[in-house]
Amino acid sequence: MIDVDQVANLAQVSRATVSRAFTRPDLVNHKTRERVLEIANQLGYQPNQLASALRRGQSQSIGLIISDVLNPGNAMLVKGVQDAATKHDYTVFMFNTDEDSIKERKALESLRSHMPQGLIIMPTSGAAQNLKLVGTLPVIELDRASGIKGAHTVMVDNFGGSRTAVHHLIQLGHKRIGMIVGSLDISTAQERHNGYQTALAEAGIAYQENLVQIGNHREDGGRLAAHKLLSRADDERPTALFVGNNEMTIGAIFATRDLGLDIPADLSIVGFDDSRWAKLLQPAITVVAQPAYELAYLACETLLDRLERGKTQKAIEIRLATNFITRASTAAPKQ
Amino acid sequence: MIDVDQVANLAQVSRATVSRAFTRPDLVNHKTRERVLEIANQLGYQPNQLASALRRGQSQSIGLIISDVLNPGNAMLVKGVQDAATKHDYTVFMFNTDEDSIKERKALESLRSHMPQGLIIMPTSGAAQNLKLVGTLPVIELDRASGIKGAHTVMVDNFGGSRTAVHHLIQLGHKRIGMIVGSLDISTAQERHNGYQTALAEAGIAYQENLVQIGNHREDGGRLAAHKLLSRADDERPTALFVGNNEMTIGAIFATRDLGLDIPADLSIVGFDDSRWAKLLQPAITVVAQPAYELAYLACETLLDRLERGKTQKAIEIRLATNFITRASTAAPKQ
DNA sequence: GTATACTTTGCAAACGATTGCAAAACAAAT
DNA sequence: ATTTGTTTTGCAATCGTTTGCAAAGTATAC
Structure with missing residues (x-):
């Protein structure tokens, strides 16, 4: 690698001037600077970030x-x-x-x-x-x-997003709305869960613990959780499901297929986080999209x-x- | 940030010994090393990679x-x-x-x-x-x-993968097999195109230039290309499509929907590169998966x-x- | 021409580690 | 006690930049 000194020598200036030509243009004479830059360019010189970072304390x-x-x-x-x-x-x-x-x-x-x-x-x-x-x-x-x-x-705004989603389901006439949520030691899962609760409360629907399942954030977790929620008698099964993240939504969709449930006839489903497949699936999935x-x-x-x-x-x-x-x-x- | 010298002072040894305690354990007395490491640990010392990299010439x-x-x-x-x-x-x-x-x-x-x-x-x-x-x-x-x-x-093995894919279509009885390929200045696109050509040749099917469309690697390119290939009279339209990458496959699928074509009844489709949605779609998409x-x-x-x-x-x-x-x-x- | 101010340059000391070389410390052998 | 060999340590130079300080150079005003 080629360094300041080589440029300095060829340009007949000191090491310091070369450095300044790059970093403090105002401190070096215009003509000198042009010459230095020209030579540096010819040689393919580029300041060594490691050295620079070490000296300046900025990497x-x-x-x-x-x-x-x-x-x-x-x-x-x-x-x-x-x-x-x-x-x-x-x-x-x-x-x-x-x-x-x-x-x-x-x-x-x-x-x-x-x-x-x-x-x-x-x-x-x-x-x-x-x-x-x-x-x-x-x-x-x-x-x-x-x-x-x-x-x-x-x-x-996880809270607001979830609240809107659940509100949407309520507007459609759903009363038994299930939720699959990520583990609650992660803030997003908590907030989404709160949004769900709030939307229910605002509609005067009682929160039912057994309609909420905690999943592991991944597809298998979503599938498992959905199975637990959906394997019930018709009049006990939730008519809508709000799923707390995209991977688990995939799992939930697989679960509906396992169980032969039709979306949206038997089950409405809303996911959190948009994605390629959400648009592409038939039916396409309603989602809370994040920027x-x-x-x-x-x-x-x-x-x-x-x-x-x-x-x-x-x-x-x-x-x-x-x-x-x-x-x-x-x-x-x-x- | 805390540096070698501070550790050295506290441990009553030289800077060099501290450095060696970390990088050349064999060169320093066992007890000394323990002491140095202990103190370094207490102080939360960690060697500065920037300095180390500069000196050793390895980042x-x-x-x-x-x-x-x-x-x-x-x-x-x-x-x-x-x-x-x-x-x-x-x-x-x-x-x-x-x-x-x-x-x-x-x-x-x-x-x-x-x-x-x-x-x-x-x-x-x-x-x-x-x-x-x-x-x-x-x-x-x-x-x-x-x-x-x-x-x-x-x-x-892009060539082999494509050849297998097209061979599969031929085995099913397809004769008019279209391909959507990426721009040919990228090696993968070239190789996949070669695989397509070879499979056809091996089956004695003539290569038809107008069955091949070049797309821009993205969804819109795939959709456009598919429209060109599929908007023909029934007896001119390819009965199968091999698409050279995953994004363009999505585009092609949208095109079949635009045109009201049923997969696989009206059109068989094979994509290159597996993905979430390929498994999830109904019908699920046959693909050449890459490791x-x-x-x-x-x-x-x-x-x-x-x-x-x-x-x-x-x-x-x-x-x-x-x-x-x-x-x-x-x-x-x-x- | 001298004083004053402003530009432009170079010297040399950092930044925080690593390492060749040689000195010191210790052990073993004579 | 002296020699020889081995292990353990420290000194000081080095990696390639940046930058405070002072010197040199140039311009401006009197």
Whole structure:
């Protein structure tokens, strides 16, 4: 690799001038600068970020810790962060936790030694503990809250989205509305569950514990939970189902097929989080769509703002609205 | 941040000993080492990768340049690389190109300055030019070949996969088999097209130019191409369609709906690349599945092997077999 | 021509680790 | 006690930048 000194020699100036030609154009004579840049360009010189970062104490990079890239919703988050970071000339170190707080811990340790300037994290349930590792590093929690007091968070309005969804089902005439929810130690699941409860309460429908099943966030969990809810006598079975995330919605759909239930005739179904297949299925699935890309982009910009402007802001909580999309999987109950 | 010297002072040893306690355990007295590690731990000391990387000339990181994380197939690739890298204690710098070679160029420039030890790239059509930027950096091309002579590549057997798919359609009795292929300046599209041609030739079916449409790799391209192929008189219209990637398959399916064609009665359809919706749709779609995760994992391990063992191998080309999955979207033609 | 201000440059010390070399400490052998 | 060999340590240079400080150069005003 070619370094400052080589450029400096050829350009007949000092190392310092070359450096300044790149970073402080105002401090070097116009003609000199042109010559330096010209030579640097010919040689294919590019400042070594490692050295620069070490000296300046700024690595121009941020960390991104996500639970699972394979979930298309999360892939959107990655893209959003990525794009925002690139726009501001930051690079992104990415890690996966697979929803496992041990992996999260390891990711944080590894990350820390690379001296990122900030971190965007979709916290696991162990994050409140794990995040102590990174000390004073600016952190933004994306999509979920770890529960740490004073944390900066960028999330969607899970409560409102769920309430709207359940309200929609009630409007159609449903009374027995089931819910499949993620594990309640994750903030989004909690909030969605609250939205469900509130919508019921507002309509004067009693909350029935046995209409709510907790699933593991994945397809198999959704399928299992749906089986439990739907394998009942016709007059006990919920006529509508609100499912708390996209993977579990797939499971629930498989369950209806297992049981020979028709959507929406026998069962109306609403999912949380839109996706390719939700549009493509027949009937297409009614969903609460999240602005995932915007969410992530915003989270990243907020972080970089904090870094660059050095704002000493207090805790920020940003909430983006969800978008309710009515498709063909919801209809009035049968009789 | 706390550094070697602080640990050294407290442990009453020199900076060098602390460093060695971490990196060359055999060179330091057992008791001394214990003491140093204990103190380091108490202080929460972790070596600064930036400094270490600068001095040793090894950043313990690799670059990953992918066309588009939003494609679930690519998300798998990301995960595979990620997991393999983490296992070997490397971190991953990730970039998106969105299939745009300008963005690719920028990603490469940005990456270069961060001194990665290697690069895994899913090359755009401009990659042969762009990759000159990184000089002697070890590179592995993933999923596609840039065309650079002597490049190391890890890909699937696109040719064989396509041939099998088309062969399957021929076995069912189809004679007019259309194909929607990606732009031919990408190696995978070429290979898939070759597989199609070969299968036809082997069955003695003449290749008809007007049964092949080139699409832009995305849903809208697939839809448009499918419309062109399918909007013909019944006896001119292909009875089966082989679509060269997953996004375009979605487009083709929408086109059949636009035109009121029944799958598989009016049209059999085979896609390249499996996905969530392919299984979920009714009828479920027959596909050529790719071992994306394994592919990426292998690519990363191959790269890291090259780095660590310092093997001076010549060009490597790894090919993984595809997996043909028959579902309900293919059947014998009508009459 | 001298004083004053402003630009433009270079010197050399950082940033935080690693490592070749040699000194010190210890053990074993004579 | 001296030699020889081995283990353990420390000194100081190094990786490639950036930057505070001061010197040199140039312009402006008197």
